[in-house]
Amino acid sequence: MTATLTATESAIRLKGVTKAFGTGESKTLALDDVTLDLPYGELVLLVGQSGCGKTTLISIAAGLLDPTAGEVEVLGKNLTRMSGTRKVNFRGEFIGFVFQQYNLLPAMNAVENACVPLLIAGWSRARALEKAAEVLTKVGLGNRMKSLPDQLSGGQQQRVAIARALVHDPKILVCDEPTAALDAASGRTVMELIKAVACQPDRAVIVVTHDSRVYDFGDRIVEMADGRVEKVSVLTPGETFQPA
Amino acid sequence: MNWVALRMLLGDRTKFLGIVFGVAFASLLMGQQMAIFCGLMRNTTSQVRDIAGGDIWVMDKNVQFVDDIKPMSEGKLQLVRGVEGVEWAVRLYKGVGRAKLEGGNFQQMILIGLDDASLVGAPSPERMLVGDVADLRRPDAVIIDEFGWRYLFPNEPFAPGKTLEMNDKRAVIVGMCYCNPTFQTFPILYSTYSQAIKFLPQERRVLSFILAKAKPGTDPEALCVAVEAQTRLQAKTNDQFFWSTIDYYAKRTGIPINFGITVMLGFVVGCAIAGQTFYLFTIENLKQFGCLKAMGVSNFRLVRMILLQAAVVGFLGYGIGIGGAAGFGYAMTHFVKSTPPAFYMPWQVLALSGGAVALIVTLAALLSMRRVLFLEAGVVFR
Numbered sequence: 018m019t020a021t022l023t024a025t026e027s028a029i030r031l032k033g034v035t036k037a038f039g040t041g042e043s044k045t046l047a048l049d050d051v052t053l054d055l056p057y058g059e060l061v062l063l064v065g066q067s068g069c070g071k072t073t074l075i076s077i078a079a080g081l082l083d084p085t086a087g088e089v090e091v092l093g094k095n096l097t098r099m100s101g102t103r104k105v106n107f108r109g110e111f112i113g114f115v116f117q118q119y120n121l122l123p124a125m126n127a128v129e130n131a132c133v134p135l136l137i138a139g140w141s142r143a144r145a146l147e148k149a150a151e152v153l154t155k156v157g158l159g160n161r162m163k164s165l166p167d168q169l170s171g172g173q174q175q176r177v178a179i180a181r182a183l184v185h186d187p188k189i190l191v192c193d194e195p196t197a198a199l200d201a202a203s204g205r206t207v208m209e210l211i212k213a214v215a216c217q218p219d220r221a222v223i224v225v226t227h228d229s230r231v232y233d234f235g236d237r238i239v240e241m242a243d244g245r246v247e248k249v250s251v252l253t254p255g256e257t258f259q260p261a
Numbered sequence: 262m263n264w265v266a267l268r269m270l271l272g273d274r275t276k277f278l279g280i281v282f283g284v285a286f287a288s289l290l291m292g293q294q295m296a297i298f299c300g301l302m303r304n305t306t307s308q309v310r311d312i313a314g315g316d317i318w319v320m321d322k323n324v325q326f327v328d329d330i331k332p333m334s335e336g337k338l339q340l341v342r343g344v345e346g347v348e349w350a351v352r353l354y355k356g357v358g359r360a361k362l363e364g365g366n367f368q369q370m371i372l373i374g375l376d377d378a379s380l381v382g383a384p385s386p387e388r389m390l391v392g393d394v395a396d397l398r399r400p401d402a403v404i405i406d407e408f409g410w411r412y413l414f415p416n417e418p419f420a421p422g423k424t425l426e427m428n429d430k431r432a433v434i435v436g437m438c439y440c441n442p443t444f445q446t447f448p449i450l451y452s453t454y455s456q457a458i459k460f461l462p463q464e465r466r467v468l469s470f471i472l473a474k475a476k477p478g479t480d481p482e483a484l485c486v487a488v489e490a491q492t493r494l495q496a497k498t499n500d501q502f503f504w505s506t507i508d509y510y511a512k513r514t515g516i517p518i519n520f521g522i523t524v525m526l527g528f529v530v531g532c533a534i535a536g537q538t539f540y541l542f543t544i545e546n547l548k549q550f551g552c553l554k555a556m557g558v559s560n561f562r563l564v565r566m567i568l569l570q571a572a573v574v575g576f577l578g579y580g581i582g583i584g585g586a587a588g589f590g591y592a593m594t595h596f597v598k599s600t601p602p603a604f605y606m607p608w609q610v611l612a613l614s615g616g617a618v619a620l621i622v623t624l625a626a627l628l629s630m631r632r633v634l635f636l637e638a639g640v641v642f643r
Contacts, residue, residue: 072642075642076642079555081555081637081642102559105554105558105559106557107557108556108557109556109557110557112557114552114556116552116642117642118548120548120552122265122268122269122272123272123273124271124273125265125268125272129268133265133556134556134557136262136264137262137553137556137557137558193642
């Protein structure tokens with residue numbers, strides 16, 4: 018996508034977003050009139066109990082799901098009015114994803130996995146592999162580039178996933194429970210990496226988590242319950258998060 | 262992304278080989294059965310192809326195929342010779358006789374009697390393995406086909422002078438020739454017309470066919486029409502007789518249905534194995550496809566990836582399968598020395614098998630695609 022992004026203060030802006038699944042008696046309200054502004058340059062943590070709507074919220078913010086009602090504006094573009102094809106291209110160009118289960122392609126080694134978003138963007142394989150190698154080195158896996166996913170530890174696999182999410186220099190990084198499948202030490206390493214490498218003044222990072230051990234990495238913590246935003250806390254450096 | 266698709270496909274070698282095996286098996290079964298069917302059908306016409314020299318075959322109007330002998334009176338030959346456009350016409354005897362072998366056993370034989378003067382219809386020099394066609398003019402002489410010799414005298418090298426007894430008459434084998442395998446698999450004996458009618462019990466009419474040559478510039482098909490109009494006989498070009506013989510066997514025997522069932526079985530088995538394995542392969546990779554979808558791969562691109570995977574599997578499976586079928590045919594025709602198996606693989610067999618394999622992998626891909634196309638990209642978060 019070649020459109021120039023409009024400079025706005027908020028990277029992601031949700032206005033009265035509602036998402037319902039099912040109809041009639043089986044209708045479930047996953048998000049209920051959520052309004053939220055997420056700025057650039059911050060690491061935002063979305064926290065709350067399982068089933069509170071965190072994943073639905075990031076799916077909508079990343080253009081993977083359409084809201085039942087409300088407006089979603091990402092990088093100044095209204096996603097709710099965007100066609101399916103444009104939304105796919107938008108995701109490919111501006112959004113990076115880190116998943117709980119890494120979702121690496123098992124047949125491809127670390128550097129090949131990391132270069133996939135560049136191939137999607139139409140880069141040649143040679144250039145994509147070169148760029149992916151640079152990013153893998155940044156995340157500390159310069160010596161494991163040829164390793165297949167099953168030859169890497171969970172923490173290393175998640176680092177490959179982070180490299181893959183950042184390789185095309187996205188404006189938004191969406192991480193879904195990136196530490197859930199990791200032990201405490203690996204979890205901290207991954208969060209440190211996200212904080213150090215991913216957080217940039219022109220990029221917004223959203224991390225869905227219910228891992229309280231990583232709360233201190235957040236610049237802003239959005240607490241959710243029953244599909245609603247309960248509280249938004251902006252933390253200053255050194256401040257400890259106190260859940261509502 | 263084609264590279265990613267191929268890496269995904271080749272990543273799990275066991276599954277990949279499983280899908281290729283399914284397609285290869287289907288391709289082998291279909292190709293081999295179709296080739297055997299074509300071989301059998303072709304064998305029914307071996308004598309139409311082997312008895313060369315004339316442009317048209319003239320026969321009783323009720324004859325339906327080359328082995329359907331309805332003898333005509335000798336006078337018909339003159340009628341045919343009198344038709345405008347006929348350069349020459351000669352007699353041909355074709356019948357099945359019983360020969361007594363040296364050991365006292367009896368064996369059915371196909372006996373072909375050629376015009377004494379011209380020997381039209383005799384094996385060409387390239388088909389003569391031992392001896393000369395002109396030797397047929399020697400007393401009691403017959404030329405036997407290669408497979409017939411091997412059948413009658415297994416493990417014996419060819420030796421001229423071997424004798425048979427037919428209708429209490431002595432037949433001396435003076436040569437051996439190559440003949441295309443016949444449907445009935447009886448040994449074939451060539452002799453002169455006058456000799457042939459002595460080898461079989463006397464009948465009032467003995468003329469089986471008339472072979473005629475069209476004058477230069479005369480269309481053989483037009484000549485057939487003229488012969489039929491003027492003689493009340495039936496006339497066919499070599500090509501017409503070839504196809505009418507095949508048509509008879511196709512319509513009047515269960516061969517096409519039986520082979521059709523096996524070919525269909527191959528198709529169904531191929532669909533089942535390849536379709537199921539390919540579908541399961543896609544289902545197991547569903548999360549990966551969802552991940553690619555989330556990362557910005559369009560449905561159209563995913564469809565292209567799946568089609569590429571299907572095409573690779575199809576090409577490999579088809580190549581292995583049809584190659585195996587061809588190898589089977591080659592081995593059988595080269596190493597089976599007595600009665601060669603009916604196996605003929607024209608380009609149409611390759612094309613039909615290829616088309617069926619393409620259909621199998623397309624169906625498998627469509628089945629898989631459906632799941633991928635309706636996959637929500639949000640599945641990656643679940």
